[in-house]
Amino acid sequence: MNRRRFIQQTTATAALAGISGFGLQAFSSSTAKKITILHTNDVHSHIDPFGPNDGRNANKGGVARRATLVEQIRKENPNTLLFDAGDIFQGTPYFNYYGGELEFKLMSMLKYDGATIGNHDFDNGIDGLYGQLPHAKFDFISANYDFSNTVLDTHVRPYKIFFVDGIKIGVFGLGIKLEGLVDKKLYKETVYLDPIETAQEMTTILKTDKSCDLVICLSHLGYHYKNAPNRVSDLILAKATKHIDLIIGGHTHTFLPKPTIEKNSENNNVMVNQVGAYGLYLGRIDFYFSPGRDVSSEGATILV
Amino acid sequence: MALKQLSLILLAGLILSCNNGHHVTKIEGKRIEVNPEIPADSTIEAFIKPYHDHLNKDLDSIISYAPMTYAKTDGELNTAIGNLMADAVYSQCNPIFKKRTGKDIDFVLLNYGGIRSVIPQGNITTRTAYEIMPFENAVVVTELKGAQVQDLLRYLSIAKRAHPISQQLQLTLNERYEVISATLNGNAIVLDKSYFVATNDYLFNGGDKMSFFQQNEGVYPLNYKVRNVLIDYFKKTDTLTSKKDNRFIRVAP
Numbered sequence: 001m002n003r004r005r006f007i008q009q010t011t012a013t014a015a016l017a018g019i020s021g022f023g024l025q026a027f028s029s030s031t032a033k034k035i036t037i038l039h040t041n042d043v044h045s046h047i048d049p050f051g052p053n054d055g056r057n058a059n060k061g062g063v064a065r066r067a068t069l070v071e072q073i074r075k076e077n078p079n080t081l082l083f084d085a086g087d088i089f090q091g092t093p094y095f096n097y098y099g100g101e102l103e104f105k106l107m108s109m110l111k112y113d114g115a116t117i118g119n120h121d122f123d124n125g126i127d128g129l130y131g132q133l134p135h136a137k138f139d140f141i142s143a144n145y146d147f148s149n150t151v152l153d154t155h156v157r158p159y160k161i162f163f164v165d166g167i168k169i170g171v172f173g174l175g176i177k178l179e180g181l182v183d184k185k186l187y188k189e190t191v192y193l194d195p196i197e198t199a200q201e202m203t204t205i206l207k208t209d210k211s212c213d214l215v216i217c218l219s220h221l222g223y224h225y226k227n228a229p230n231r232v233s234d235l236i237l238a239k240a241t242k243h244i245d246l247i248i249g250g251h252t253h254t255f256l257p258k259p260t261i262e263k264n265s266e267n268n269n270v271m272v273n274q275v276g277a278y279g280l281y282l283g284r285i286d287f288y289f290s291p292g293r294d295v296s297s298e299g300a301t302i303l304v
Numbered sequence: 305m306a307l308k309q310l311s312l313i314l315l316a317g318l319i320l321s322c323n324n325g326h327h328v329t330k331i332e333g334k335r336i337e338v339n340p341e342i343p344a345d346s347t348i349e350a351f352i353k354p355y356h357d358h359l360n361k362d363l364d365s366i367i368s369y370a371p372m373t374y375a376k377t378d379g380e381l382n383t384a385i386g387n388l389m390a391d392a393v394y395s396q397c398n399p400i401f402k403k404r405t406g407k408d409i410d411f412v413l414l415n416y417g418g419i420r421s422v423i424p425q426g427n428i429t430t431r432t433a434y435e436i437m438p439f440e441n442a443v444v445v446t447e448l449k450g451a452q453v454q455d456l457l458r459y460l461s462i463a464k465r466a467h468p469i470s471q472q473l474q475l476t477l478n479e480r481y482e483v484i485s486a487t488l489n490g491n492a493i494v495l496d497k498s499y500f501v502a503t504n505d506y507l508f509n510g511g512d513k514m515s516f517f518q519q520n521e522g523v524y525p526l527n528y529k530v531r532n533v534l535i536d537y538f539k540k541t542d543t544l545t546s547k548k549d550n551r552f553i554r555v556a557p
Contacts, residue, residue, distance in 0.1 A: 033326065047352060049340075060337065064344035064352065069336060071345065093359055093434055102355050109348060123440055167326055183505065185525075213326045245328065259333035275335050286332040294327035301330045 041250030044091030086118025116173030170206030386468030
């Protein structure tokens with residue numbers, strides 16, 4: 001496939017979609033499929049939009065606007081999933097007053113499909129997080145926190161497989177090391193497992209055993225640590241593993257203007273994305289599928 | 305052998321067919337800004353409203369009065385707002401610490417960077433406390449030997465910033481920012497004596513490079529958030545009276 005022609009086609013389609021509104025599928029072929037992944041991270045209890053005097057964030061963000069955006073995109077493509085990469089809690093008095101209840105209720109109303117757990121989600125202790133779970137109608141997905149000896153045992157799943165329009169999507173979660181970042185009194189007997197080893201285990205399950213068409217990692221490891229380049233991060237995770245198609249990141253509040261493309265251990269592309277913080281942006285990744293095995297030598301065309 | 309080969313081929317075929325469902329031909333990735341051009345969803349807005357209204361009613365309740373505007377940039381090595389915060393931590397926390405341990409806090413150290421907002425002249429509300437201290441940090445009291453207190457003082461002299469200290473400590477630097485006098489309640493600091501220093505958990509854990517807390521003789525978390533210290537202090541203080549003073553100064557040659 002000629003890359004330039006593809007870009008032109010896409011631009012034309014996008015322009016057309018702009019004119020005719022929603023409901024236009026980018027691919028008319030009955031066998032080709034499109035899955036849209038939407039994502040947020042580090043929303044930190046930012047429910048209301050920023051006020052007019054909030055500097056560079058002025059008048060941006062807000063859950064009610066995000067709801068409109070998500071609904072529009074779902075109308076355009078019903079085959080859409082919405083995820084969060086952790087640190088839902090902490091940052092505005094909404095959290096201090098209501099303990100995360102409103103955050104979870106709103107995410108449920110927006111029909112989030114899953115979230116991983118960030119360090120600040122322990123800010124009211126593991127019991128505080130557990131206590132809010134009844135308000136969340138979506139799953140918490142985290143593979144490298146062993147909660148066996150905590151109240152969260154059986155309430156967090158290592159991975160979840162979504163079937164969307166015949167496409168099998170495996171999603172697993174990874175959290176950051178809590179020691180030194182969160183008081184032990186808060187996370188209690190949560191055991192931290194090596195994220196790279198856990199990712200290898202998860203991708204073996206999701207790709208080899210469960211034959212997922214797409215593997216997504218919800219990560220709260222952080223994008224990259226300039227001053228500690230060997231500290232495990234999304235970029236290191238992408239390079240050290242195989243079979244991950246997309247890493248949805250968080251923790252470092254990295255405002256990526258566009259997703260990063262890394263090469264995995266088998267020299268295949270991995271997309272890494274993170275949309276900063278506070279609900280100022282919504283990440284959108286569209287995956288286009290064709291039936292059967294990939295016969296091209298170049299793999300998928302990536303437009304970012 | 306033939307059977308083994310056949311089963312291998314079958315296995316390979318099985319794996320291929322399993323992975324054969326669909327393959328990705330194209331990926332498009334971007335971010336969408338959440339800006340005022342996107343209309344708010346009215347259902348979501350209506351759902352938020354009672355939470356929002358209750359919260360704001362409480363946050364806007366008046367709990368004290370500031371006769372002037374207090375900013376952390378108002379002085380070189382001590383400021384009215386820093387003195388207010390350190391002294392508030394002392395007066396709110398010492399009775400709790402004393403009740404639990406029978407001992408007194410010797411002094412309080414906070415950090416300049418931890419003062420996240422000014423206190424504007426006029427009514428002080430609960431929201432003011434959230435603006436000054438948006439983080440959840442709580443007060444911890446740590447037991448330090450005099451030698452570590454000396455390290456703490458050296459840190460303050462090198463930092464050249466108005467890190468808040470409570471009024472029990474009197475620290476004087478010369479024009480080259482060297483410590484020339486340091487007393488606690490008027491007494492010299494004794495190297496092998498134990499002192500109880502209150503700070504917040506962020507600094508205790510090495511925040512702002514305050515590494516001297518690592519060599520401690522014990523730690524007593526009070527489970528009292530710095531923000532709540534401020535709210536409680538404001539509630540019992542009709543009008544703020546804190547001033548810049550001489551607790552931490554540099555003297556001319």
